[in-house]
Amino acid sequence: MNKKDLAIDLRREYGFSWKDANGIIDTVLGSIRSGLRSGDKVSLHTFGTFSVKEFSTRKYRDIRTGRIQIKGITNKVKFNPSRYILKP
Numbered sequence: 001m002n003k004k005d006l007a008i009d010l011r012r013e014y015g016f017s018w019k020d021a022n023g024i025i026d027t028v029l030g031s032i033r034s035g036l037r038s039g040d041k042v043s044l045h046t047f048g049t050f051s052v053k054e055f056s057t058r059k060y061r062d063i064r065t066g067r068i069q070i071k072g073i074t075n076k077v078k079f080n081p082s083r084y085i086l087k088p
Helices: 001-014 020-038
Strands: 041-044 048-055 058-061 068-071 076-081
Touching: 001 020, 020 048, 048 068
Parallel strands: none
Antiparallel strands: 041 048, 048 076, 058 068
């Protein structure tokens, strides 16, 4: 499922126009994005929790040059699904 499929579902279920459906999706995703950027957990009841996990500095070998490189601290988004999301 992608953004277009979500917009189709919103149009079918609630009768929104394409512009309104895309605006709703952009607003929800933007709110999740801004919450994660500020370091907060974003919890959606019966769906799951989004959080940011920080990974420390690590070494890796560049396969093209063979040199050992150092990758700095990185942040990744983590998603923990709710126990209700997989229930039929």
